[in-house]
Amino acid sequence: xxxxxxxxxxxxxxxxxxxxxxxxxxxxxxxxxxxxxxxxxxxxxxxxxxxxxxxxxxxxxxxxxxxxxxxxxxxxxxxxxxxxxxxxxxxxxxxxxxxxxxxxxxxxxxxxxxxxxxxxxxxxxxxxxxxxxxxxxxxxxxxxxxxxxxxxxxxxxxxxxxxxxxxxxxxxxxxxxxxxxxxxxxxxxxxxxxxxxxxxxxxxxxxxxxxxxx
Amino acid sequence: xxxxxxxxxxxxxxxxxxxxxxxxxxxxxxxxxxxxxxxxxxxxxxxxxxxxxxxxxxxxxxxxxxxxxxxxxxxxxxxxxxxxxxxxxxxxxxxxxxxxxxxxxxxxxxxxxxxxxxxxxxxxxxxxxxxxxxxxxxxxxxxxxxxxxxxxxxxxxxxxxxxxxxxxxxxxxxxxxxxxxxxxxxxxxxxxxxxxxxxxxxxxxxxxxxxxxx
DNA sequence: GCCTTGATGGTACGACTGTACTGTACGATC
DNA sequence: GATCGTACAGTACAGTCGTACCATCAAGGC
Numbered sequence: 209x210x211x212x213x214x215x216x217x218x219x220x221x222x223x224x225x226x227x228x229x230x231x232x233x234x235x236x237x238x239x240x241x242x243x244x245x246x247x248x249x250x251x252x253x254x255x256x257x258x259x260x261x262x263x264x265x266x267x268x269x270x271x272x273x274x275x276x277x278x279x280x281x282x283x284x285x286x287x288x289x290x291x292x293x294x295x296x297x298x299x300x301x302x303x304x305x306x307x308x309x310x311x312x313x314x315x316x317x318x319x320x321x322x323x324x325x326x327x328x329x330x331x332x333x334x335x336x337x338x339x340x341x342x343x344x345x346x347x348x349x350x351x352x353x354x355x356x357x358x359x360x361x362x363x364x365x366x367x368x369x370x371x372x373x374x375x376x377x378x379x380x381x382x383x384x385x386x387x388x389x390x391x392x393x394x395x396x397x398x399x400x401x402x403x404x405x406x407x408x409x410x411x412x413x414x415x416x417x418x419x420x421x422x
Numbered sequence: 423x424x425x426x427x428x429x430x431x432x433x434x435x436x437x438x439x440x441x442x443x444x445x446x447x448x449x450x451x452x453x454x455x456x457x458x459x460x461x462x463x464x465x466x467x468x469x470x471x472x473x474x475x476x477x478x479x480x481x482x483x484x485x486x487x488x489x490x491x492x493x494x495x496x497x498x499x500x501x502x503x504x505x506x507x508x509x510x511x512x513x514x515x516x517x518x519x520x521x522x523x524x525x526x527x528x529x530x531x532x533x534x535x536x537x538x539x540x541x542x543x544x545x546x547x548x549x550x551x552x553x554x555x556x557x558x559x560x561x562x563x564x565x566x567x568x569x570x571x572x573x574x575x576x577x578x579x580x581x582x583x584x585x586x587x588x589x590x591x592x593x594x595x596x597x598x599x600x601x602x603x604x605x606x607x608x609x610x611x612x613x614x615x616x617x618x619x620x621x622x623x624x625x626x627x628x629x630x631x632x633x634x635x636x
Numbered sequence: 637g638c639c640t641t642g643a644t645g646g647t648a649c650g651a652c653t654g655t656a657c658t659g660t661a662c663g664a665t666c
Numbered sequence: 667g668a669t670c671g672t673a674c675a676g677t678a679c680a681g682t683c684g685t686a687c688c689a690t691c692a693a694g695g696c
Binding site for chain 3: 470473
């Protein structure tokens with residue numbers, strides 16, 4: 209704090225400005241994020257934004273990249289935090305993160321949706337592989353499901369690759385429906401749990417089967 | 423065609439302008455749809471757009487309403503066209519419509535995504551119940567699944583309400599992944615078919631079961 | 637034939653946009 | 667201590683935005 213040093217920390221200044229951009233995008237929409245509004249939100253001058261990002265296009269790119277990194281870090285953090293639990297609980301812990309239940313998650317979804325819509329008509333933005341996080345998550349899910357299949361926890365006749373893709377798509381679609389006001393977050397989570405119930409052999413019948421053949 | 427009549431057909435003129443708006447939104451993005459670009463695309467003057475819609479906000483509302491009506495009509499058309507087939511085929515026929523395979527469907531998705539993102543930060547737009555089509559479709563799906571359950575075509579232990587919601591969310595999420603470039607449309611359709619295979623009793627085992635007990 | 641009114645074009649205005657340019661204060665280097 | 671480059675702030679410019687206003691022109695009612 210205090211007086212700003214004359215040799216600034218570029219990383220920190222850029223992060224400050226990007227945070228202001230994402231804040232505006234989440235609250236007022238990405239269309240409301242102009243050079244001036246972002247600068248005002250960050251408490252700096254427009255020239256400072258220009259100095260660190262040059263053009264607005266590069267600022268937008270940085271915002272998208274930051275958002276993607278946040279998602280990636282959340283995934284890794286969830287991986288570390290839930291490394292110990294059962295496979296089904298770990299699956300649930302990750303998928304439920306995609307359902308927007310609190311304001312932070314709603315904000316993240318809003319920003320992502322805005323970039324997603326923008327990328328549909330802006331080739332330069334589409335080239336930024338902002339879906340890498342989702343693709344990585346799908347790979348993780350597939351690995352988890354493979355473990356569960358080895359342990360005999362899955363219902364018979366399941367394709368782990370297809371199930372991984374469908375679980376991710378289901379969670380995404382449920383998030384859409386929640387944000388569109390079609391469903392409460394709780395209802396979406398209940399639907400997610402239902403799907404996992406169908407996918408996994410019920411714990412009671414598993415233990416019953418185990419008790420039947422000792 | 424020919425000379426424009428001096429007493430204009432308001433419906434027709436409004437439709438002409440809204441079509442131009444949606445064309446721009448699909449091709450260049452909703453942010454590129456200004457009074458001037460829409461007027462130019464429609465081949466009319468800005469004043470004409472003002473005359474029929476007054477303000478840009480009302481023009482955007484009309485565009486969203488039109489898009490919702492198109493979706494609703496597609497659902498009804500699909501209902502009429504596939505009234506005869508089996509339940510599973512009818513389910514598939516509707517859900518596969520949500521996966522963008524051709525340019526028209528991609529355009530529709532793009533427009534809808536743009537409005538969806540805008541509605542997340544614009545309360546006035548969010549109040550327009552643009553999700554009514556999806557909600558109606560979910561009701562239809564539930565009815566279909568109930569029929570299938572009555573006919574014994576469903577796998578045991580399924581909740582038709584949950585399955586209807588999850589199928590719709592799955593199709594939506596698969597559409598997202600296709601538009602995000604994560605998957606080809608064909609791969610998404612394969613995943614959709616996989617899910618339906620899990621939900622329905624395989625036709626072979628159904629006929630086998632029927633043959634076993636006459 | 638006149639006059640009203642519906643339908644449209646043209647234009648002007650104020651606000652906002654991204655970006656380029658200029659000025660300038662200060663830490664680092666010599 | 668003079669010099670140089672970094673890190674800003676301020677401003678100016680050309681363009682676009684939505685919208686209000688005025689002109690026009692033809693069709694219908696009288």
